[in-house]
Amino acid sequence: MVREFKLPDVGEGVAEGEIVRWLVEPGDAVEEDQPVAEVETDKAVVDVPAPVDGTVREILAEEGEVVPVGEVIITFDVAGEESAAEADAQAEAEPEAEEADTEKAEVEARAADDAQATGGADAEPAETGDPETETAVEPDAETASSGRVFAPPSVRRLAREEGVDLGSVEGSGPGGRVTAGDVRAAASGGAEQAAAGGDAATTGSTDAEATTDAEATDAPTDAASQGSAPTGEASGQATRTDAADRDRTLAAPATRRVAREKGVDLNAVPATEQRDGEAFVSEDAVREYAQAQREAQEADVQALQVQDADVPAAESADDAAASTGDAAEATAVEGERERRRPYRGVRRTIGERMSQSKFTAPHVTHHDTADATRLVEIRERLKPEAEERGIRLTYMPFVMKACVAALKEHPIVNAQLDEEAEEIVEKRYYNVGVAADTEAGLMVPVVDDVDEKGLLQVASETNELVQKARERSIERAEMQGGTFTITNFGGIGGDFATPIINHPEVAILGLGAIDERPVAEDGEVVARETLPLSLSIDHRVVDGADAARFTNTLKEYLEEPSLLLLE
Known part of the structure; x- marks a missing residue:
């Protein structure tokens, strides 16, 4: 199976x-x-x-x-x-088979009556074929007036799912048959529009609206060349599908790949046929549509060149191609001067989260500098001991422990704004996120309950999570539940920045590079190891004074790390 x-x-x-x-x-x-x-x-x-x-x-x-x-x-x-799909299909086929048998019997009875009435000795009941396909017999005037609804089983099933009464839907298919598009239009309250579109389809799309739609696509339908249906019926279906603003289009994976390569929206390509009441687009149709779009763009480029004689032709073509937003066309014009990559996956999520944070929370960044001389000394002294235990000891675990100590004294920085309940929620647990630079973009693993763990355990868990993030093997749960985030841009270079808050947290700490810098001490300028700090806050929750007080406390723990032993 x-x-x-x-x-x-x-x-x-x-x-x-x-x-x-x-x-x-x-x-x-x-x-x-x-x-x-x-x-x-x-x-x-x-x-x-x-x-x-x-x-x-x-x-x-x-x-x-x-x-x-x-x-x-x-x-x-x-x-x-037996596959689940086959079992479902068999279960669905039973009621549909009953409907199909009933409809088949009625169609054959009508055909027999017609044959007897006209004396046609050669008249035979029309073949109905597969129950899922529509019968070729057209309803006569008597049938139309009898109130029967002509629709394939798949459309009847859709009507049941959408809660639509088929008797109230005016069919737009051949002979007044109800299509899936008619049911969806009725479900969304657009039954009258669907009926109007159906009139255009059944008359062979000869009115002005159908003509306008055909011209707008700049690509002919393939119904006649495919030979899948009579020309009038196929063109009617294609015109109806094109006139509607499709939100779903069936296509093979290879066709979808071609559409992506050509920068084509599948929902804008004229449908070549209908499958299960849905528009289906072939690969040839996508290529023809893309070619038509290119020809239209080339015409625009030529028009721009004529209008702007002072601009060289190559530059005009570049500008016109860029203005169309068509990735494939722009690449062809620009050559190696541009490189395009898909904006999706992790990179798209980063962009969405950054935009949400920046446009939701009013950001304010407080800058300060800590004397890291003692921090450097203690880390150098403990580093060999950590290596003997198989742990790489960086400055990050020290900063994480110092942040937790400062957060306990200033809980407003370890909070979240519940906008729906209109409440500020101060967290009494300390899950610290550490921003990691990966090939896929910025990812933030979270070390839970930092206050309950020793320095080396924090170091070990941080190293493991960051490595998993860079290997793309980290689990989603390991990047959730943070209450405060630290980002270390100093490892790459730089002193200060304006980090964007990891929403819905209310603060993020940015670390510059620990380096020797000139410091005034007892009236003299001396070289000291210093650590630049950049604290961004959500000003809806945290005031500037709160940010300054938190940073002052953080500096105390960084400048004298032995105080962390008291925590």
């Missing part, structure tokens, strides 16, 4: 994932829980395991394709097991 496997929800709130790499090929034998693919979510790359013991039958998603959760990505051959 064939078992379909849908992309699972690999993390809390994840709606889609990108297929990074397939670990198996069709024909490979797999065992249950064996990783079959690597999928990138908005946080990390995770392994997707096989659900059964069996053989890979077909891979339905390409590497690099973004797949929504719940979509089938791979199928397996499993000996002696």
Whole structure:
């Protein structure tokens, strides 16, 4: 039997994932829980395991394709097991078969009556074929007046799911047949618009509205060349699908890949056919649409060149291509002067979170500098002992422990604003996030309960989590629940910055580079190891005075780390 496997929800709130790499090929034998693919979510790359013991039958998603959760990505051959899809299909087929049989009997009866009335000796009942397909018999005037609703079983099922009374829907398909688009339009309150669109479709799309839609796409439909339906019916379906603002389009994975490469929105491409009441687009249609778009853009470029004679032709073409927003076209014009990468996955999530934080919380950054001479001395003294225990001791664990000590004295900095309840929530636990620079972008592992752990344990857990983040093996749960965040840009270089708060926290501490800097001491300028500090706060919750007091306390612990022994 064939078992379909849908992309699972690999993390809390994840709606889609990108297929990074397939670990198996069709024909490979797999065992249950064996990783079959690597999928990138908005946080990390995770392994997707096989659900059964069996053989890979077909891979339905390409590497690099973004797949929504719940979509089938791979199928397996499993000996002696009936797939869930087949069981569901059989269960659904029973009531639909009854409807189909009833409709078939009525159609045959009407055909027989017509044959008897006209004396046509050669008249025979029309073949109905597959119950899922629409019958070729057109309803006559008597049928139309009888109030019967003509719709395939798939459309009837959709009507039941949407709670739509088919008797109140005016069909736009051939012979007044109700289509899936009619049901959706009725469900959204647009039954009258669907009926108007149906009139245009059934008359062969000869009115002005249909003509305008066809011209706007700049790409002819392929219904006639495909030979899948009579010209009038196919063009009617295509025009209706194009006139509507589609939000879902069926296409093969290879077609979707071509659309991404060409920078084409599949929902804007004229549909070549209908499958299960949904618009279906072929690869050829995508290429034709992309070609039409390119030709239109080239025409725009030529127009710009004529209007702006003072600008060299090459520069005008570059500007016109960039203004269209078409990635493929801009790359072709610019050549090697530009490089485009997909804005998705972890990078897109970082952008969304940063925007949410910056536009939600009014940021204010307080800058100060700590004398880190004693911190450097103590770390150098403890470093060999830590290495003997297999732990790499950096400055970060010291700063984390010092921050927790300061947060206990200034709990407003370890808080969160509950906007819905209109309450400020001061946290009495201390989960410190450490921003890590990875190839995929900034990730923030969280070390829980830092106040309850020793220095070396904090160091060990921090090192492990940061390494997992850089290897993209970190789990989503290990980056959640933080109450305060530290980001160390000094390791790369620089003194001060304005870090963006890790929303919904209310503060983030940025660390500059520990280095020798001139310091005035007893009227003389001396070289001291100093640590620049940049504390960004959410000014809705934390005042500037609170930020200054917190930073002063933090400096005390950093300048005399032995005070941490009292905590």
